[in-house]
Amino acid sequence: MGYSKSLRTYDDVKEIFDAAIAQGGARVTCKTTGQAVNLRARLNHFRFLDRESMSQVYPPEDPRHGTSVYDPFVIRFVGDSTLLLEPRQIGGYTIEPLEKPEETQP
Numbered sequence: 001m002g003y004s005k006s007l008r009t010y011d012d013v014k015e016i017f018d019a020a021i022a023q024g025g026a027r028v029t030c031k032t033t034g035q036a037v038n039l040r041a042r043l044n045h046f047r048f049l050d051r052e053s054m055s056q057v058y059p060p061e062d063p064r065h066g067t068s069v070y071d072p073f074v075i076r077f078v079g080d081s082t083l084l085l086e087p088r089q090i091g092g093y094t095i096e097p098l099e100k101p102e103e104t105q106p
Helices: 007-023 033-057
Strands: 026-029 073-078 082-087
Touching (some): 007 082, 033 073, 033 082
Antiparallel strands (some): 026 082, 073 082
């Protein structure tokens, strides 16, 4: 069975995301691992629906078109039944150019 396409059915998820925005992140402890797995899927699906909604509200030239205010958050498991919603951090990696292959002489 798929997830609902109505944003109204995700009021609980919106409340979690809004708390994460207000607090700079959030920890959600679920009763079971299954509940945490389901909640993570619902959080991601809500974000997808929010992007679709913004595509309908704003024209393509508007920077809000096709985006969600919740896009900056990464949702990850900590333990079996706890989710962390954290702002995506830029960095922690090195970007290097690829070496050009040496030209072979005939």
